[in-house]
Amino acid sequence: LALAVLLLAVRPAAAQVASASTTEPAPFRDCASCPELVVVPAGAFQMGSTETETKAAGLAAERAATERPQHLVTIARGFAIGRKEISVGEFAVYAEQTGFSGKGCWGLVGGAWQQDPAADWRDPGFEVTDASPAVCLSRDDFAGYLAWLSKRTGHRYRLPSEAEWEYAAQLGDPARRIVATGDAAACGALNGADASLRAAIGKPWPSFDCDDGHPWTAPIGSFPANALGMHDVFGNVAEFTADCYLPNHLGAPGDGSVRVTGPACAVLTVKGGSWAGEPAFFRPAFRVTATPQVRGTGFGARVVRELDSPETPGDARPVAPANPPGGGL
Numbered sequence: 001l002a003l004a005v006l007l008l009a010v011r012p013a014a015a016q017v018a019s020a021s022t023t024e025p026a027p028f029r030d031c032a033s034c035p036e037l038v039v040v041p042a043g044a045f046q047m048g049s050t051e052t053e054t055k056a057a058g059l060a061a062e063r064a065a066t067e068r069p070q071h072l073v074t075i076a077r078g079f080a081i082g083r084k085e086i087s088v089g090e091f092a093v094y095a096e097q098t099g100f101s102g103k104g105c106w107g108l109v110g111g112a113w114q115q116d117p118a119a120d121w122r123d124p125g126f127e128v129t130d131a132s133p134a135v136c137l138s139r140d141d142f143a144g145y146l147a148w149l150s151k152r153t154g155h156r157y158r159l160p161s162e163a164e165w166e167y168a169a170q171l172g173d174p175a176r177r178i179v180a181t182g183d184a185a186a187c188g189a190l191n192g193a194d195a196s197l198r199a200a201i202g203k204p205w206p207s208f209d210c211d212d213g214h215p216w217t218a219p220i221g222s223f224p225a226n227a228l229g230m231h232d233v234f235g236n237v238a239e240f241t242a243d244c245y246l247p248n249h250l251g252a253p254g255d256g257s258v259r260v261t262g263p264a265c266a267v268l269t270v271k272g273g274s275w276a277g278e279p280a281f282f283r284p285a286f287r288v289t290a291t292p293q294v295r296g297t298g299f300g301a302r303v304v305r306e307l308d309s310p311e312t313p314g315d316a317r318p319v320a321p322a323n324p325p326g327g328g329l
């Protein structure tokens with residue numbers, strides 16, 4: 001009887017916690033070498049930034065204008081998103097099975113971005129392991145990986161729309177902790193441009209005044225997860241979205257769908273800032289551009305996997321702790 005009373009007393013509180021978006025859900029995945037996923041519930045948010053936010057961040061006025069106007073976006077259907085950025089180990093399974101090859105990559109050398117025709121995702125110009133985020137891959141390269149993953153699992157994998165990415169970034173950091181992160185705390189929160197990068201390139205660079213231990217990419221998941229269980233949303237690698245880039249949010253869709261300008265995008269929107277990103281970049285609303293074919297050491301991606309029903313992962317398996325991502329089939 002005492003136990004029953006206790007359960008009755010506890011149940012309402014537990015239900016409340018489970019329904020709160022800040023509860024970190026259990027990750028799942030569709031196969032042992034597939035990316036780990038977390039669920040992003042349906043909801044609505046204000047996309048873009050306010051003048052107060054960009055002024056406080058010290059963002060240049062012309063960049064700030066790209067984040068406006070702020071507008072309401074309703075995400076009617078929940079989706080699953082990568083718990084971490086796509087890793088070298090995960091991409092290697094695809095590359096081995098399909099014979100993928102692609103060389104040539106933009107890297108930061110001595111404080112300037114330079115194209116290295118010999119660099120690729122296995123050898124981007126700094127040391128990487130299976131646990132590193134996959135870089136030196138274009139949006140088109142990742143599209144091939146996502147199509148292969150969809151065929152292999154029977155689920156629809158794709159890049160997030162810009163709105164989906166920004167929604168997950170906001171929902172994962174409801175207190176805007178990252179936005180408020182200053183020089184002292186930044187190096188424990190994310191892999192951005194820092195003292196170790198300045199030392200590695202031997203040149204001044206806009207950066208945090210602290211050392212996060214990673215001049216280039218950090219192994220995925222090295223920094224704390226957000227409230228949705230996602231790691232490295234800000235920093236590490238900037239992430240491709242499916243959206244064609246437009247210079248501001250005028251006329252942007254209100255339903256979270258992909259923004260398109262024609263049959264193919266000339267330029268895409270990239271989100272999140274990278275290891276080379278300066279402090280003002282690490283905000284949900286920040287956006288930069290890339291062409292669909294460009295490969296760079298600061299560009300990577302995170303998967304979206306559509307849910308079979310609005311909030312359930314379907315037949316996916318929970319993640320076994322002894323089975324790390326990219327650890328083989």
Ligand SMILES: [Ca+2]
Pocket residue numbers: 191192193194196197212213214215216275
């Ligand atoms: Ca860093």
